[in-house]
Amino acid sequence: MNHSHFDSDHTRRLVEACQRQERQAQYKVYQLYNKAMYNIVLRMVGNSEDAQDVLQDAFVSAFKNIAQYSGKATLGAWIKRIVINKSIDHLKKRRLKIVDIENVAYKMCEEEVDNQPFYEVAPGRVHDEIKGLPEGCRVVFSLYMLEGYDHREISQILGVSESTSKSQFSRAKKLLRERLSVG
Numbered sequence: 378m379n380h381s382h383f384d385s386d387h388t389r390r391l392v393e394a395c396q397r398q399e400r401q402a403q404y405k406v407y408q409l410y411n412k413a414m415y416n417i418v419l420r421m422v423g424n425s426e427d428a429q430d431v432l433q434d435a436f437v438s439a440f441k442n443i444a445q446y447s448g449k450a451t452l453g454a455w456i457k458r459i460v461i462n463k464s465i466d467h468l469k470k471r472r473l474k475i476v477d478i479e480n481v482a483y484k485m486c487e488e489e490v491d492n493q494p495f496y497e498v499a500p501g502r503v504h505d506e507i508k509g510l511p512e513g514c515r516v517v518f519s520l521y522m523l524e525g526y527d528h529r530e531i532s533q534i535l536g537v538s539e540s541t542s543k544s545q546f547s548r549a550k551k552l553l554r555e556r557l558s559v560g
Contacts, residue, residue: 388452395443403440410453411436414460420519421464423508435463461524465534468516506556510549517542518549 394402414435419428439459446455507515520526520534521542528542535542 389448392443392446392448392452395440398440406439406452406456407436410456413453414456417457417460417519417524418464420504420507420523421461421516422467423512423515427467431463431467432460434467435460438463457524461520461534465516468512503553503557506553509556510552514545514549514552517545518553521546 391402391406395406411432415428415432418431418435419425422428422431435456439456442459446452450458507518510518516535517531520531521528526534528539528546531537531542532539537545
């Protein structure tokens with residue numbers, strides 16, 4: 378293992394212990410990342426019961442495949458990738474398709490809002506409104522705004538066109554602006 382790729386010696390030792398299937402090390406990794414990863418899953422799947430299941434599945438998969446962790450990305454980023462993939466698998470299993478907005482009669486008005494700050498609203502309220510978005514635009518919005526993927530990557534992850542990803546994102550922003558505007 379090339380030690381320079383790991384965040385720290387501590388992380389490297391933790392990963393090596395997890396590779397030996399040491400329960401205590403696995404628990405430490407879980408403790409380190411479960412809250413942040415839960416929030417990612419919750420934003421994507423939209424309800425806490427499913428989020429718990431997906432999170433559990435993601436950590437089981439991470440520990441099962443930890444031998445493949447090379448240290449090229451941070452451990453958190455590697456786990457996050459698994460979490461996002463499991464979230465997407467979950468959505469696909471529920472046969473919830475990303476609505477192809479291009480085929481819908483009306484188009485969203487593409488006003489430019491990127492430079493406008495979101496309304497000063499309590500973060501909890503914003504989080505609730507994101508969870509309440511329709512499936513397709515919620516997933517795209519989460520991947521783009523909260524996880525930092527670009528529309529090309531999102532189109533590959535979800536198997537939709539880039540323009541679908543962009544229109545879903547616009548729709549999410551428009552809905553959030555409407556729902557969060559005061560008065």
